[in-house]
Amino acid sequence: MSNWYSKSAPMDDIAVSSRIRLARNLKGIPFPSRMSLEQRRELNKRVKTAICESNTPFAKSLKYIEMRDIPETQRYAMVERHIISPEFASKGQDAAIILSADESISIMIGEEDHIRIQVILGGLQLAKAYDIAEKIDNLLYDSLHFAFDEKLGFLTECPTNLGTGLRASVMLHLPALENSGEIDSLSNSVGKIGFTVRGMYGEGSKSSASLYQISNQITLGISEKNALDNLKIITTQLIEKEQNLRNNFNKLKIEDLSHRALGILENSRILSSEEMMNLLSRVKLGKSMGILNLEVSPIKLLIEAQPFMLMQKYGVMEADERDIYRANMIREMLCDI
Amino acid sequence: MLCEKCGKNHATTHIKTVVNGFVKEYNLCPYCAAKEGYTTNSLAGMLSSMFGEISSGELPKKQTKCSVCGAAFSDIAKTGKVGCSECYKVFYNELLPYLKRVHGSTNHSGKVPESAPISVKEKTETIDELRNELTRLVAEEKYEQAAVIRDKIKELEEKE
Numbered sequence: 260m261s262n263w264y265s266k267s268a269p270m271d272d273i274a275v276s277s278r279i280r281l282a283r284n285l286k287g288i289p290f291p292s293r294m295s296l297e298q299r300r301e302l303n304k305r306v307k308t309a310i311c312e313s314n315t316p317f318a319k320s321l322k323y324i325e326m327r328d329i330p331e332t333q334r335y336a337m338v339e340r341h342i343i344s345p346e347f348a349s350k351g352q353d354a355a356i357i358l359s360a361d362e363s364i365s366i367m368i369g370e371e372d373h374i375r376i377q378v379i380l381g382g383l384q385l386a387k388a389y390d391i392a393e394k395i396d397n398l399l400y401d402s403l404h405f406a407f408d409e410k411l412g413f414l415t416e417c418p419t420n421l422g423t424g425l426r427a428s429v430m431l432h433l434p435a436l437e438n439s440g441e442i443d444s445l446s447n448s449v450g451k452i453g454f455t456v457r458g459m460y461g462e463g464s465k466s467s468a469s470l471y472q473i474s475n476q477i478t479l480g481i482s483e484k485n486a487l488d489n490l491k492i493i494t495t496q497l498i499e500k501e502q503n504l505r506n507n508f509n510k511l512k513i514e515d516l517s518h519r520a521l522g523i524l525e526n527s528r529i530l531s532s533e534e535m536m537n538l539l540s541r542v543k544l545g546k547s548m549g550i551l552n553l554e555v556s557p558i559k560l561l562i563e564a565q566p567f568m569l570m571q572k573y574g575v576m577e578a579d580e581r582d583i584y585r586a587n588m589i590r591e592m593l594c595d596i
Numbered sequence: 597m598l599c600e601k602c603g604k605n606h607a608t609t610h611i612k613t614v615v616n617g618f619v620k621e622y623n624l625c626p627y628c629a630a631k632e633g634y635t636t637n638s639l640a641g642m643l644s645s646m647f648g649e650i651s652s653g654e655l656p657k658k659q660t661k662c663s664v665c666g667a668a669f670s671d672i673a674k675t676g677k678v679g680c681s682e683c684y685k686v687f688y689n690e691l692l693p694y695l696k697r698v699h700g701s702t703n704h705s706g707k708v709p710e711s712a713p714i715s716v717k718e719k720t721e722t723i724d725e726l727r728n729e730l731t732r733l734v735a736e737e738k739y740e741q742a743a744v745i746r747d748k749i750k751e752l753e754e755k756e
Contacts, residue, residue, distance in 0.1 A: 284681055285681075286681055287664060287680075287681075287682075288664075288680065289664065289665035289667075289679055289680040290665075290677065290678060290679060290680050290681075292675065292677050292679075293665050293666075293667065293679050293680065371677075393707075396707075397710075400709055400710075405709065406681030407708075407709055408681075408684060408685075408704070409704070410702065410703055410704060411684055411695075411702075411704055412704030412706055412707075413704075413707075414678075414681040414684050415678075416677050416678055417676065417677055417678070418676075418678060418691065418694065418695055418698060419698055419699075421695065421699070421704075422699065422704045422705075422706055423704070423706035423707060425706070453700075477698075477699050477700065477701075478699065478706075479695060479698075479699035479701050479702065479703070479704060480699055480700065480701025480702070480703055480704070480705055480753075481701075481705060481706065481727070482705050482706045482707075482724045482727070483706050483707055484724070485724065485727055485728065485731070486706075
């Protein structure tokens with residue numbers, strides 16, 4: 260089964276992915292930070308039962324996995340595929356996850372909140388991702404009765420998620436905007452209206468490969484629909500700006516830049532993670548501008564060549580050795596068309 | 597546990613990072629953590645520092661504790677994390693000013709689960725519609741009409 264990053268999707272020349280996360284908690288038991296081991300296990304069981312015994316056709320495609328059964332390498336590889344959060348990967352032991360076969364749906368149990376429903380899709384598909392997340396939310400609510408307050412909405416461990424518990428985010432590839440130096444000022448103005456711009460791996464992460472995540476910050480006093488509509492408006496404007504800047508580029512320079520990048524990727528024998536990201540960003544730019552005729556998705560390569568993804572495939576090794584495996588794998592994937 | 601950097605102060609900041617594919621853990625005191633650039637820049641961190649402003653010294657000696665999870669307001673203030681759903685009832689008044697600062701609002705206007713009373717649903721739906729209207733009016737630069745709608749939303753939100 261192919262993942263969200265393996266399929267082509269609407270607007271994916273610039274919009275890499277759309278992600279929805281709903282934070283939900285159960286009544287009567289402490290939030291995860293104050294939970295006992297027994298309560299954690301009980302929680303896992305209750306959520307598992309709620310999904311598995313719902314008997315809906317879609318629930319049958321979901322699989323329950325305890326994190327203790329997954330080695331650390333695989334857990335961090337899941338972070339690199341954007342299926343779970345880094346915090347969740349480091350929690351390990353008594354947390355559990357419910358995952359769909361294509362990994363577009365992941366329900367984290369015992370993260371910062373009792374339940375975090377995540378749906379990730381390629382391209383710009385916020386509404387579709389939200390629809391799926393809401394279906395799961397309704398399904399779980401029937402048997403788990405989430406903590407809800409008339410004034411404060413869905414109750415969450417961190418008050419920053421209170422209300423809708425919704426975090427919607429879009430990952431965009433913005434090399435032209437980055438090159439123009441406008442990202443900081445855009446990030447400031449987006450910040451004033453309750454949205455935030457972050458690097459590829461969320462909170463605190465630096466941007467690489469010109470990938471930026473835009474997400475809503477405010478969850479109380481705004482409806483899901485308005486938050487999603489606003490995010491879509493901002494995203495569309497950013498895409499438009501990016502496209503205008505790209506159109507003003509010197510075409511020959513971009514041709515040179517992207518062909519060179521592809522040349523290095525097709526020929527290198529040692530490739531660091533950072534170099535790989537930079538080169539693939541240029542290849543992606545060339546591909547979306549119709550310069551490079553490439554079947555494989557640069558984002559798929561970028562994700563599969565991340566450190567833990569490589570170690571999941573080839574075994575645990577030091578960074579130097581990984582750079583050799585990375586170069587070989589990318590060469591194979593590029594020539595295997 | 598002592599700080600791994602200076603070896604003098606108590607380590608309060610525990611950092612887990614992934615460097616070049618390997619997980620590393622550090623235990624630092626607040627001073628060394630700040631020096632290394634590990635400041636609390638997350639919203640939760642900001643929140644706990646906002647709570648901290650009043651929780652230092654001002655709290656009464658006999659603290660109310662939540663009957664479900666046992667958390668006191670000082671625990672919430674320290675960590676920026678609420679103990680359980682019941683805490684929101686127990687510490688509602690204490691939490692309110694911070695919610696206002698973080699979200700700019702203290703009234704939910706999103707999804708209401710099926711089992712909630714109809715009046716709640718209707719109210720949130722009306723506010724939602726008004727907000728849509730407000731966005732539209734602002735976009736069309738009809739500020740006077742927008743102000744009227746804004747006041748209506750305020751009025752509805754303040755109504756118990």
